[in-house]
Amino acid sequence: MLIGTLFALAAGLMWGLVFVAPTLLPDYPATLLSFGRYLAFGVIALPMLWLDRRRMAQFTRSDWIEAAKLSLVGNVLYYLCLSAAIQRAGGPLPTMIIGTLPVVIAICSNLRDAERDGRLPWLRLAPSLGLIALGIGCVNQSELQQLRADPAADLGRYATGALLAIAAVACWTWYPMRNADWLRHHSDRSPRSWATAQGIATLPMAVLGFAGVWIWNSATAQPFAMPLGPTPGLFLGLMLAIGLFASWLGTLCWNEASQRLPTTLVGQLIVFETLSALAYAFLLRGQWPAPATLLGIVLLVAGVAWALRVRPEPVEAVEAHAG
Secondary structure (H helix, E strand, C coil): CHHHHHHHHHHHHHHHHHHHHHHHCCCCCHHHHHHHHHHHHHHHHHHHHHHCHHHHCCCCHHHHHHHHHHHHHHHHHHHHHHHHHHHHHCCHHHHHHHCCHHHHHHHHHHHHCHHHHCECCHHHHHHHHHHHHHHHHHHHHHHHHHHHHCCCCCHHHHHHHHHHHHHHHHHHHHHHHHHHHHHHHCCCCCHHHHHHHHHHHHHHHHHHHHHHHHHHHHHCCCCCCCCCCCCHHHHHHHHHHHHHHHHHHHHHHHHHHHHHCCHHHHHHCCHHHHHHHHHHHHHHHCCCCCHHHHHHHHHHHHHHHHHHHCCCECHHHHHHHHC
């Protein structure tokens, strides 16, 4: 439990970086940010493929197809929706919506994976879910008040951002459950090799996507300077950093956690990503969080701590107890 939780914490710290790039690169289209990140991920995975070639040779055709599905939904589509949401609605609204992932995944997994992982009794799970949801609401309260008070706010743009953030939640509700299925059914396989496989599977998608953005910009005479944009050094540095830490290392740590912990519990530990994203946002602003935000962080941490105390029980035991 402890080792799995530490791996989930490390993944959250690195995944929080993905919220930084759209803020630091507001002039870059979300498509370029998404394909640039995963192009870097795929390139970083190539030497890992060579170093781990013996284990990688164990993967079958069906394994590579599964890696491609996970990469398309959990990598490319998720970050495309998230980047576009942040650029359209700003940081607070997407962070609030993405922050519901611990609750959404815990509920979906408790309904779906009870036979395999055991069921967390709803009455014992409810306090942790409630604390996490309440904490997310507190964290975003002051930010959302500022949005409502802004007379120049484009409500249509914010609504589009909200819908894109909801689509990102859908992608990342499906991804960890499907990824955990493969890891639990292949417990003899290395989580590091599986992370590398997803990077390799992402590479051709990222190459085609990046080329498609370049061709589209050229065909429509867009003023954006392809291929690296107006600040190439910052773009390259961020893409490489996110590709290494958030994509490869983050996926590795998440795979390690997924092999050790029930999917229901792992889903709640995604709250570490929300906490990290908020911490990085306030560091970029150079200011301390408001009292409501601090209260929200305390509630989030309390919710996670509560969740770690709840142990899955066999379905029969839960049903007998409920009866």
